[in-house]
Amino acid sequence: MSVSKRLETIVSFVQGRVLADIGCDHAYVVVQSLLENRVQKAYACDVSQGPLERARANIEISGCSDKVQCLLMNGLDQLPFDVDVIVIAGMGGLLIREILTQGLHNIHPGTHLVLSPHKDGKALREYLSQNGFVILQEKIVEDGHFYPVLNVLYDGISKQDLSLQERDFGVRVIVDSDYRNYLHHEKGKWQKILNRLPDSQKEDVLEKIKNIEKMINDL
Numbered sequence: 001m002s003v004s005k006r007l008e009t010i011v012s013f014v015q016g017r018v019l020a021d022i023g024c025d026h027a028y029v030v031v032q033s034l035l036e037n038r039v040q041k042a043y044a045c046d047v048s049q050g051p052l053e054r055a056r057a058n059i060e061i062s063g064c065s066d067k068v069q070c071l072l073m074n075g076l077d078q079l080p081f082d083v084d085v086i087v088i089a090g091m092g093g094l095l096i097r098e099i100l101t102q103g104l105h106n107i108h109p110g111t112h113l114v115l116s117p118h119k120d121g122k123a124l125r126e127y128l129s130q131n132g133f134v135i136l137q138e139k140i141v142e143d144g145h146f147y148p149v150l151n152v153l154y155d156g157i158s159k160q161d162l163s164l165q166e167r168d169f170g171v172r173v174i175v176d177s178d179y180r181n182y183l184h185h186e187k188g189k190w191q192k193i194l195n196r197l198p199d200s201q202k203e204d205v206l207e208k209i210k211n212i213e214k215m216i217n218d219l
Ligand SMILES: C[S@@+](CC[C@H](N)C(=O)[O-])C[C@H]1O[C@@H](n2cnc3c(N)ncnc32)[C@H](O)[C@@H]1O
Pocket: 022, 023, 024, 025, 026, 045, 046, 047, 048, 051, 073, 074, 075, 076, 088, 089, 090, 091, 099
């Protein structure tokens, strides 16, 4: 199985007893988490039969079949009661938000989540911060694209006041070369946008670029 830096980072955030990987596809996260003894048991879950068959085959090859149950299910619909760590990765932030909203009643307070949206991270952070989730830490992974990986705790009660900067660029982000590259990439992206705008519409984007520059200078 080819292993990406993104998937390795997701696995490095998994810590618990029973894992559910929602939208597991290849099941790399399930297999590697078991092989590294990060959890004792896992559920490989997917809404589609094809990915679940792929998962089953990889789990069998890895020799972990006795510790994994494959579940064909939509989001968190029939999440087993013993799950204490949930991974949802490789989807957009809006879909992750929808899965959490629909399945919130199945998540126990005290559950850890590792969430990695490939886009719309801001919308996901806004939702988490107002619905009983605490974003403990984030890592930006540079792996052909920039992926946030969020380490989250569900306690069912917390509300986290996020700054605009945190909503856009992450909460308690690990400062490393990937994060530096991410901020420079974002600055370049907004500069290109700025160059295409008429003078009358430049103000907000100039403000955004100034904020990113400040974040870079504060590193
Ligand atoms: C791009 S793959 C990501 C696979 C893996 N999680 C990763 O990060 O590499 C997305 C997977 O999510 C599954 N998926 C999409 N919506 C889902 C849902 N509502 N519930 C469960 N799985 C879903 C898809 O079938 C697909 O296998």
